[in-house]
Amino acid sequence: MTCTPAAAAAGDGEASLHSPPCSPSYDLTGKNKVVTVDGARVKLQIWDTAGQERFRSVTHAYYRDAQALLLLYDITNKSSFDNIRAWLTEIHEYAQRDVVIVLLGNKADVSSERVIRSEDGETLAREYGVPFMETSAKTGMNVELAFLAIAKELKHRAGRQANEPSFQIRDYVESQKKRPSCCSFV
């Protein structure tokens, strides 16, 4: 579950996306997932790169047609965070111009091993203009939100009228996301 680009492709008018989140308790990969957005059902088709990213063997074709990409790093693993810039550069070059990108700092539940501060994730996300949240595949923190935010963005794009204001995914995520508690004293 490290720095994983997840891809997406559209099909039959349904929003679909590939994603990485995979987890001990909230394993969402390789499955279809239906999210209800404003009463409408949005079907997300999810793919995981399944570790290929570690060998830099994720081909461009994998995410070239994606509608959304979830980029994960592990907050306990600095190299996974450092790899994100390279992925963002690559995505910028090879993915769809309007691909929805969400940055996730996973394993937020293991604060004792944290090496990447939340602020570092926030700063990187701001630099690239993408929404950011920390997640835990173990506790489920913000996992549903990541999918819901993407589903909302894709649905708004699909059904948007000319004068309608666009959905602001970053504002939405900022208003909804849970933050890990900063300190735990035993």
Ligand SMILES: Nc1nc2c(ncn2[C@@H]2O[C@H](COP(=O)(O)OP(=O)(O)OP(=O)(O)O)[C@@H](O)[C@H]2O)c(=O)[nH]1
């Ligand atoms: N505590 C904690 N452990 C996690 C979390 N997410 C994944 N893990 C653990 O981290 C290890 C690696 O998780 P995987 O989901 O296999 O990681 P991965 O990098 O996606 O592995 P590949 O599918 O091979 O790419 C496993 O032992 C998981 O149980 C999390 O949010 N919190």
